[in-house]
Amino acid sequence: MKEIEGLFEKDYRSIICAAITEGHQTVLHVATGAKQTSFVQQLLTFMDPEDLMLQDENGNTAFCFAAAVGAVDIANLMLKKNPSLLGIRGSKNMPPLYFAALFGQTDTASFLFHKSEKELPTEDRKVIFITSVDTGLYDLALKLLKNDRQLALTHHVKHGTALHMLARNPFPFAGRVLGIMKCSRNIELMNNQALELVKCLWKEINRQQDVDVAEVIRKPTNLLLDAAEVGNFRFLAELIGSYPDFVHELDENGRSIFHIAILNRHMNVFNLIYEQGFNKQLLATYLDSCGNNILHLAAKYRSPSPYRTVSGAALEMQRELLIYKEVEMIVQPSYREMKNYDGKTPRELFTVEHLELLRREEQWMKNRASASIIVATLVATMAFAAAFIVPGGKDDKTGLPIHLRENWFQVFAISDAIAFSCSVISVAFFLSILTSQFAEDDFLRSLPLKLLGGLSVLFVSIVFVLVAFFSTLFLAYDHGVNWIVVPSGLVSFVPTVVIALLQVPVLKDIFCSTCCPSLAM
Incomplete structure (x- = not known):
C-alpha cells in the first residue's frame, strides 16, 4: 500500500489513466488480466468511478478483462466501485457476459448473468x-x-x-x-x-x-x-x-444412422437397437447407393482407426473383426450372402478392404515375435548356464555347491529354474506365431492370445533372472559388505521397472481386446 501511495502521491490520475501498452491498456487492464486481486483492490482506492470506464484500442474495459480471465473477485470489486460497468460494451460491441462465455469462465459467467439477466x-x-x-x-x-x-x-x-x-x-x-x-x-x-x-x-x-x-x-x-x-x-x-x-x-447415399455408426465404428450407437427394441431385420434391408447392406458397411475398413492404442496397429484387425462379427450376429443369415452392386458378399468385401491392414499386421506380428524370441533365447541360455556354474563354486570332495544349505542359494536355484522354464515356454509361444498361417480369423483370438502368453511369460522369466542375480550378489558378498550388496541389488531391479512400464500397457491392450471385447469397443 505504501508503495502505491508513493507512486500516486503526485499527479496520480495521469498515471492511472495512461495507456502503458501498445494496445492502449491501462495499469488496471494489465493488473486485472494478471488476476492480481490484492493490487487491483489497492488500485481502486485511488480511482474515481469513471476511471474504470477507460477502454483499450479494442473497446474493452478492465471489467471485460475480468470477465475474460475469470476474475470473479475483481469483477465484484469493480462493480461496487461503478455498477454501470455491466452496461459498457467491449470488443465487437458485446457485453461483459459474452467474454466470460467465450472463454469458458463458468463462475464468472454465472456471477455476471445473475447481475445482468434482466438488462440483456x-x-x-x-x-x-x-x-x-x-x-x-x-x-x-x-x-x-x-x-x-x-x-x-x-x-x-x-x-x-x-x-x-x-x-x-x-x-x-x-x-x-x-x-x-x-x-x-x-x-x-x-x-x-x-x-x-x-x-x-x-x-x-x-x-x-x-x-x-x-x-x-x-x-x-x-x-x-x-x-x-x-x-x-x-x-x-x-x-x-x-x-x-x-x-x-437416411442420408444422400441411402444410409441410416446405424449404417453411419457402423461405418464410423461407433458400436455404442449401433447397440441402441437392442435398448430401443427396433426391428433389426428392417434396419438391415436398407441399401446405400452402392448396394451395400449394413453388414457390407461393417466390412469396410476406415483409417485411422478410432480404437488406436499404445499397441499401435497391432489390434486394429482384431477390433475390425469383432465389429464385423457383432453385426453379423444381428442380421438375418440371408444378408451374409447378399451381394452389392460390385458382386461382393460382406465377407468378400471385408477381405478386400482389409488386405493391406492384414499384411501390415502380419508383418508387425512377425517382427514382434522374432525380436521377442531372440530375447527369450538369451534368457534361456543364461539361465541354463547359471544352473551349472553356481555361485560360490562346488566342493572339490563332494561335488556339491558350497552354498547349498544357505537360504539365498535356494532363492537362486528356484528363480533360475523358473526363469529357464518361462523363457522356453515363451519361445514356444513365439514359434507358434511365426509358423501361423495368418488367416483373418487368426487375428480374432488365436494370434493375440499367443502374443499375450509369450510376452507375459517372457516378462516373468526376465524378472526371475534378476531375482537370481540379486540372490547371487548376497552369496558372493556375504562377509560384511552389505553396503555394496544392497545398493547393487536395488539397481539391478531398475530394468524390471523399465520393462514393466513398457510392456504392461501393451499387455493390457491385448488382454482387454481379447478377453473383454465389450470393454475394448
Missing part, C-alpha cells in the same frame, strides 16, 4: 446462448433458455441451432474444455447439464406449433446423422426415445 437485449441473449453451447457452458445455456424459450430456434451462422452443435460434439457432452478453464471441472456434471439442455431444446422445438420439426432436424444438416457420425450416443438415445421413426432417417 434479445440479440445479446442469442449470441451468448450460442457461444455458451459452443464453449461447453451448458449451465449458462440452460439458464438463458429457461428465461427465453425462443432461443431453442436460434441459429449459428455456420453450425445451425444449438441442437445441431450438441449433436456434432466429437466427445459426447464433454464440451470444449479450454486451457483457461478450471482443471477441477466436473465432466460428469457437464454431461448431465448437456443432456438436460438437449431435453429442454427438444421439448421447446416440439412445443412450437408453427415449426416444422423435420425441417429443423434436417437443416442445415441432418443432426441425427451428424450425431451418429461422431458417436453421440446419449444424444441419439434422447431423440430416438421420443420419436422412434427417426431411425429411418
Whole structure:
C-alpha cells in the first residue's frame, strides 16, 4: 500500500489513466488480466468511478478483462466501485457476459448473468446462448433458455441451432474444455447439464406449433446423422426415445444412422437397437447407393482407426473383426450372402478392404515375435548356464555347491529354474506365431492370445533372472559388505521397472481386446 501511495502521491490520475501498452491498456487492464486481486483492490482506492470506464484500442474495459480471465473477485470489486460497468460494451460491441462465455469462465459467467439477466437485449441473449453451447457452458445455456424459450430456434451462422452443435460434439457432452478453464471441472456434471439442455431444446422445438420439426432436424444438416457420425450416443438415445421413426432417417447415399455408426465404428450407437427394441431385420434391408447392406458397411475398413492404442496397429484387425462379427450376429443369415452392386458378399468385401491392414499386421506380428524370441533365447541360455556354474563354486570332495544349505542359494536355484522354464515356454509361444498361417480369423483370438502368453511369460522369466542375480550378489558378498550388496541389488531391479512400464500397457491392450471385447469397443 505504501508503495502505491508513493507512486500516486503526485499527479496520480495521469498515471492511472495512461495507456502503458501498445494496445492502449491501462495499469488496471494489465493488473486485472494478471488476476492480481490484492493490487487491483489497492488500485481502486485511488480511482474515481469513471476511471474504470477507460477502454483499450479494442473497446474493452478492465471489467471485460475480468470477465475474460475469470476474475470473479475483481469483477465484484469493480462493480461496487461503478455498477454501470455491466452496461459498457467491449470488443465487437458485446457485453461483459459474452467474454466470460467465450472463454469458458463458468463462475464468472454465472456471477455476471445473475447481475445482468434482466438488462440483456434479445440479440445479446442469442449470441451468448450460442457461444455458451459452443464453449461447453451448458449451465449458462440452460439458464438463458429457461428465461427465453425462443432461443431453442436460434441459429449459428455456420453450425445451425444449438441442437445441431450438441449433436456434432466429437466427445459426447464433454464440451470444449479450454486451457483457461478450471482443471477441477466436473465432466460428469457437464454431461448431465448437456443432456438436460438437449431435453429442454427438444421439448421447446416440439412445443412450437408453427415449426416444422423435420425441417429443423434436417437443416442445415441432418443432426441425427451428424450425431451418429461422431458417436453421440446419449444424444441419439434422447431423440430416438421420443420419436422412434427417426431411425429411418437416411442420408444422400441411402444410409441410416446405424449404417453411419457402423461405418464410423461407433458400436455404442449401433447397440441402441437392442435398448430401443427396433426391428433389426428392417434396419438391415436398407441399401446405400452402392448396394451395400449394413453388414457390407461393417466390412469396410476406415483409417485411422478410432480404437488406436499404445499397441499401435497391432489390434486394429482384431477390433475390425469383432465389429464385423457383432453385426453379423444381428442380421438375418440371408444378408451374409447378399451381394452389392460390385458382386461382393460382406465377407468378400471385408477381405478386400482389409488386405493391406492384414499384411501390415502380419508383418508387425512377425517382427514382434522374432525380436521377442531372440530375447527369450538369451534368457534361456543364461539361465541354463547359471544352473551349472553356481555361485560360490562346488566342493572339490563332494561335488556339491558350497552354498547349498544357505537360504539365498535356494532363492537362486528356484528363480533360475523358473526363469529357464518361462523363457522356453515363451519361445514356444513365439514359434507358434511365426509358423501361423495368418488367416483373418487368426487375428480374432488365436494370434493375440499367443502374443499375450509369450510376452507375459517372457516378462516373468526376465524378472526371475534378476531375482537370481540379486540372490547371487548376497552369496558372493556375504562377509560384511552389505553396503555394496544392497545398493547393487536395488539397481539391478531398475530394468524390471523399465520393462514393466513398457510392456504392461501393451499387455493390457491385448488382454482387454481379447478377453473383454465389450470393454475394448
